[in-house]
Amino acid sequence: MxxxxxxxxxxxxxxxxxxxxxxxxxxxxxxxxxxxxxxxxxxxxxxxxxxxxxxxxxxxxxxxxxxxxxxxKINEEPSSKVQNGALVKTNKGLFYISASIGEIILEDQKIMTVSTESPLVKAMAGLSKGQNFSINNVNQTIEEIW
The missing domain is CATH 1.10.287 (Helix Hairpins)
Structure with a gap:
């Protein structure tokens, strides 16, 4: 991506x-x-x-x-952990950590843009591929980080 x-x-x-x-x-x-x-x-x-x-x-x-x-200020370099500028694929969706402007569709994929201040990003901040986190009693697994 x-x-x-x-x-x-x-x-x-x-x-x-x-x-x-x-x-x-x-x-x-x-x-x-x-x-x-x-x-x-x-x-x-x-x-x-x-x-x-x-x-x-x-x-x-x-x-x-x-x-x-x-x-x-966002760095476009690939990320190995969840941080600002990372594109994160979980088993629930695709999230781009930057400014929260809502959903965008690129190459027929829905990508939610989320702020570093959002509860979702706070729950998965610093995690790496393969790690799990939970938010609102929903467990998610990080499948890929770009």
Whole structure:
């Protein structure tokens, strides 16, 4: 399995998400400017709600930017143990340890991208091929690590 292709897909998805959040923030700011009026409290409440939405979008954008920064630091070299940048095949699925952006499909295979902070990765961190771990009372065996 070519980890560089997986990284390219992740980078592309993150770039798309970042662009989407930037556009949403810009649109929301523009609509916030449109509501400026001297009509009273009702408009102030609307502007406050828009500001809260901008803050929420900004927080999500910052999270994507942090994930993008983490992705830039990933080593594409083969791994012999479960760590950041490893592609891990268990008897339950294929997991790429990087930024958590959900499921990607590459070469007709489903790959779950998971963060090093996820309970799954914490349960199997540092393990090698052939070792077992358990999460949520489900036993898994590491079949391969790239």
């Amino acid at each position: 070519d980890k560089s292709k997986i990284l390219d897909v992740i980078k592309s998805k993150l770039a798309d998400k970042i662009q989407k959040f930037e556009s949403l923030i810009e649109e929301t700011r523009a609509s916030n400017n449109d509501t400026k009026s001297s009509m009273g409290d009702k408009y102030e409440t609307g502007r406050e709600m828009l500001q809260q939405e901008i803050n929420n979008l900004q927080r999500q954008l910052n999270e994507c930017l942090n994930q993008q920064s983490l992705i830039q």
